[in-house]
Amino acid sequence: MSFQAPKGTFDWLPPRSERALAVRDALVAPARLAGYGYVETPIFEATELFKRGVGESTDVVSKEMYTFPDKAGRSLTLRPEGTASVVRAVLQHNLHNGQLPVKLWYSGSQFRYENVQKGRYRHFWQVGAEALGAEDPALDAELIVLAAQGFAALGLTRHRLLINSLGDSTCRPVYRAALQEFLRGLDLDADTRARIEINPLRVLDDKRPEVQVQLKSAPLMTDHLCAACRAYHEEVRALLTASGVAFEDDPKLVRGLDYYTRTTFEFVHDGLGSQSAIGGGGRYDGLSELLGGPALPSVGWALGADRTFLAMEAEGLLDDSAQSRVQVYGVPLGDDARRRMFLLITELRRAGISADLAFGGKGLKGAMKGADRSGARFALILGERDLAAQAVQVKDLTTAEQTEVPLAQVVDVLKGKVQ
């Protein structure tokens, strides 16, 4: 083997890949029911979009972007997240001039040059939902409920929802200054001291025990919220409670992207170790303006499909039993039979029955092995004598029972058996 997938990336192969697709679909199904429409944006964008949108002081922008010049010298970046692109697309196509909020969902690859560990990859898959152009606590609550429904539909139980408010442009600057004042008095290394001046809220997220101890009496945003932000947050909380969605207040919850205002939240799973966030999001009321658009208060989330998959494994929700590739498998014996079987299998597929056949001129033994491996319930055996009689042997591979069925009737007979 001369080539390997690049570090931090991996291949999804059957049958796990089929389950991964089903997980992605299940995570966004509730949002689709709530009227969110599908949006697809390019995998690369102008680098400046992420610098401005996500924020230059974030780890994502300052350390983790896959940035490259194209042949005309433009700086492009593989998308590290979806929100900036969705806002860009809404503004570019004037969707915000129609009915508000604009509700969109997406599903796709994201790229971050991270330190690789379990659950933290350089190429990963997010599904996301964004609602743009409305300031309404019910919209924040709607999105949180939809994400919770997605996880619940997959059978997950060992996850928790953490929520917080990061305030707005009135109260956040006051809190930021108070936090800086507090942090400057602590015993911290040079890198962290530098962070106090650029992005002090991120210091709250420092996981090192020696830092956490000192942060015990740090001022909290929740104690500094202005009246409007406090009322907004209380309404979101009340709607979640009324919807039966359990949550924990986490006043130190800080997200890794700079665009957040007011509501922020994260879903963490207790079976995943340090990379425990299976999804997160929040309100980003200023992002549109940062990207040159009008005021467009918005809220959204992205759920990590790979981590959700790991969480399902941790909860034993993915059984390893071999899955059937197809329902029916054709075993032709001889050239004439092969031609006829090819047509029969095509007919079965047209009738909505999944079917495959032995390729490569295999004999009975090899072809029957193929039938077993495919997981098919029925093998169709067609020899020269069958062909002469215009019949086919239908073998039930679970009971080994074999019956002869006229070729003209086999599609109908199988329809009755497999559906």
Ligand code: HAM
């Ligand atoms: P984020 O918290 O950076 O938010 O990512 C959302 C989710 O993507 C995480 O909770 C995690 O499950 C998954 N994820 C992130 N990085 C990795 C990685 N390196 N490997 C595997 N999974 C990962 C955002 O991206 C925001 N755009 C969410 C949002 C939408 N906020 C508002 N709207």
